[in-house]
Amino acid sequence: MSVGKNLDASPVTPAAPGTSPQKRALPWRRWLRAVHRDVGYLAIGLTLVYAVSGIAVNHIATWDPSFEQFTRTITVAPATLTGDDRAIAQEALAQLAIEQVPSDVYRASDTRLDITLADSTVHVNPQVGTIAEEGQRARPILRSINWLHLNRGKQAWTLFSDVFAGGLVFLALSGLFMLRGRQGVLGWRGLYVVAGAAVPIGYLIASGGP
């Protein structure tokens, strides 16, 4: 039997007469591994949510992680934009080939007629003939996971994400005790723990901290 492949890392020693190896193994470690595994399964979904949206939101200075903005402007002869506001709106939408029924048509001033659509607004200046559409579309999956990550839902989600955070703390700490003795953190794998902790500590020192 190869000791190196025994992840339970129980030293292979001959069993004492009258006892079986199973009885001598520490039951708490087996429990810990089982709970660690199952909590890990439970955490997969939310870990992906937080990780993917974390990357998306981290770069908010260079892109909108939840929405995609769009604009387009055309200019027509002002003479085509005549009649009452409804007629002007109809013509403006036809010029943009929009078949949607607007939820509102609002005359803000002589030079501004706003047509509100589901995901965009069309601004018409009947005096100069400009028709400008601007709006934003939600990014299908990212918007939902960012919404969860940024805790826009409040209350119940706060509780749920607190429980999840507690689960991650458990996974991190229980991970330290998965392997026994020198095969675990008391051996060279302990360097991983040190390296992982050194990154935030080093960054705090190098950056001067808060």
Next chain:
Amino acid sequence: MRIQKHDPNDAAPVRFAQDARERIESRRRFILGAAAGTALVALGGYYVLTDSSLTNAARAQVRPDGRPRLPPGQRVIERLRAMGGQEGDPAPRNFTLSISGAVEAPFSIDFRGLMALPGVREQASDVHCVTAWSVLGARFTGVSVAELAARAKVKPTAHHVVFEAAHGYTANVRIDHALAPNTMVVWDLDGQPLGRAHGAPVRALVPDLYFWKSAKWLTGIRFVEKDEPGYWEIRGYNNHADPWKEERYS
């Protein structure tokens, strides 16, 4: 000497032709890929260099108040970024701005009424986002908060102002910032109606503080006696938010 005849059943020439074709296609793919990569890098480089030249130019400038035009840690970009947020009702017909709190004459005003106020003007402002980008000279059209405050007759006990926005978003500022001549309520950006992503129909503009104080989808301005930290302020962002002091976080 034997002349080797081509055996129609021999696959070698066919394989050779296929190999040659694959080599040519592979070379084409490489050239196209390299060209696309070069174009991408060049484009990225162009944007980096453009941003960098704008930033360097801004660093050499000084504001009338003696402060550098570009606060520390900021880089200049060409256009405002939307930066997210939960969108409010974009329809101007449904817009109402309420001026309330520590005032003697609270009032509400609709979109047309706001546009018709005396003192409507266009103002070029530099804005500074806490995520380290700045836009210089963005042209906003609106009316000053001081004008609205004067109509509401703000009580002398008011020391802070809370900008209220859709979905319960709030941003708090000291009253001296709120009543500064360049603090406004705006509805046009660069000559165009404010876009939905930028807070349409109306947003606040507090150009001398980090831009999260300039609440989008504005619904109210409340004058208060005691400070009330807003949405980001209770989530670890600085209560004051002065870009020149880099007051980004608490």
